Amino acid sequence: MDKQPVTIVGGGGASAPLLPVAVLPAEAGDWLALLKPRVITLVVFTGFVGLLVAPGRLHPVLALAAVLCIAVAAGAAGAINMWYDRDIDAVMRRTAKRPIPGGRIRAGEALGFGVVLAVASTLVMGLATNWFAAAVLAASILFYVFIYTMWLKRSTPQNIVIGGAAGAFPPMIGWAAVTGGLDVMPLLLFAIVFLWTPPHFWALSLYASADYERAGVPMLPVTHGARVTRRQVMLYTLLLVPVSLLPWVLGYAGPVYGLSALGLGAWFLLASWRVLHDQQDASGVSLTNDAPAKWAFRVSLVYLFALFGALAADYLIPGPWHG
Amino acid sequence: MPSRMTTAETAELRRRQRGKNIALVAVLAALALLFYAIAMVKFKVS
Numbered sequence: 001m002d003k004q005p006v007t008i009v010g011g012g013g014a015s016a017p018l019l020p021v022a023v024l025p026a027e028a029g030d031w032l033a034l035l036k037p038r039v040i041t042l043v044v045f046t047g048f049v050g051l052l053v054a055p056g057r058l059h060p061v062l063a064l065a066a067v068l069c070i071a072v073a074a075g076a077a078g079a080i081n082m083w084y085d086r087d088i089d090a091v092m093r094r095t096a097k098r099p100i101p102g103g104r105i106r107a108g109e110a111l112g113f114g115v116v117l118a119v120a121s122t123l124v125m126g127l128a129t130n131w132f133a134a135a136v137l138a139a140s141i142l143f144y145v146f147i148y149t150m151w152l153k154r155s156t157p158q159n160i161v162i163g164g165a166a167g168a169f170p171p172m173i174g175w176a177a178v179t180g181g182l183d184v185m186p187l188l189l190f191a192i193v194f195l196w197t198p199p200h201f202w203a204l205s206l207y208a209s210a211d212y213e214r215a216g217v218p219m220l221p222v223t224h225g226a227r228v229t230r231r232q233v234m235l236y237t238l239l240l241v242p243v244s245l246l247p248w249v250l251g252y253a254g255p256v257y258g259l260s261a262l263g264l265g266a267w268f269l270l271a272s273w274r275v276l277h278d279q280q281d282a283s284g285v286s287l288t289n290d291a292p293a294k295w296a297f298r299v300s301l302v303y304l305f306a307l308f309g310a311l312a313a314d315y316l317i318p319g320p321w322h323g
Numbered sequence: 324m325p326s327r328m329t330t331a332e333t334a335e336l337r338r339r340q341r342g343k344n345i346a347l348v349a350v351l352a353a354l355a356l357l358f359y360a361i362a363m364v365k366f367k368v369s
């Protein structure tokens with residue numbers, strides 16, 4: 001399918017100026033792209049696992065509605081983010097073809113779409129499960145839009161450290177949908193995603209720093225250089241691994257999760273170690289085309305999916321560790 | 324809407340309008356089904 005904007009020659013013939021690219025309605029796929037479907041996948045999965053391991057039962061229809069609300073809310077936040085970041089998206093190679101900078105959807109339409117979905121997902125969550133879960137869901141959207149997108153992203157190299165909290169909400173929302181409250185376990189799951197975010201995004205930013213620099217986004221490699229960023233990737237992975245073991249150590253999960261967390265943690269540490277010791281010149285520029293950072297980025301994605309998958313498996317596999 | 328469009332452009336416009344309409348109908352139907360299911364479950368629970 002051709003996703004390029006379609007231009008139409010105006011009434012004046014070939015010499016007349018081209019009409020705005022948005023004269024043709026966007027395709028359904030463009031609206032879907034506004035929701036950042038790849039990000040939603042991770043959010044839905046961690047939210048679902050939070051819902052699964054929470055004590056108590058939620059009717060499958062209501063559970064489905066809760067997961068749907070988490071997905072739609074994440075998409076809404078993504079659409080509002082694309083509306084706000086349309087100027088920097090246009091100059092970054094990675095994002096230049098998104099629907100707004102690509103001219104396929106007008107900025108105001110994207111904002112309206114995001115706001116409607118945000119309000120609708122919050123209301124449906126409240127009606128289907130409980131209003132505490134809806135409040136946490138709303139807080140996650142507001143945090144992502146106002147704290148991360150509008151404030152931190154363009155003002156500090158610590159943007160993704162604090163802003164990463166937005167992506168850590170879903171397991172808590174899933175838990176809250178079942179229980180109507182929070183406990184130690186959902187906070188641990190929050191902490192795991194929170195600590196996973198910096199090494200994940202900084203690994204990406206190591207090989208996409210030119211894009212961020214062009215857009216004026218103060219990502220760590222742009223402001224402090226690649227050498228500092230590599231150290232921070234290692235540091236946060238070192239913090240993440242022991243925290244990922246806490247659900248097992250504190251008795252909230254069994255050995256299936258615990259042993260998986262150990263193995264996956266060792267793998268992620270190895271990836272971060274390779275990033276730290278990447279061959280580099282005196283100024284820290286990679287001499288390997290950032291191959292270790294690219295690998296670490298992929299490892300980080302598999303790590304989080306596998307870790308939460310192990311938690312789900314641990315819950316589903318019968319064993320004496322389930323009280 | 325431009326005053327003159329080529330046949331190919333008109334066809335593209337129609338294709339996109341049709342796709343948008345189908346997507347909207349699907350979303351509305353899914354929403355109606357979701358609200359119905361939530362209401363039924365809530366009635367049963369209470």
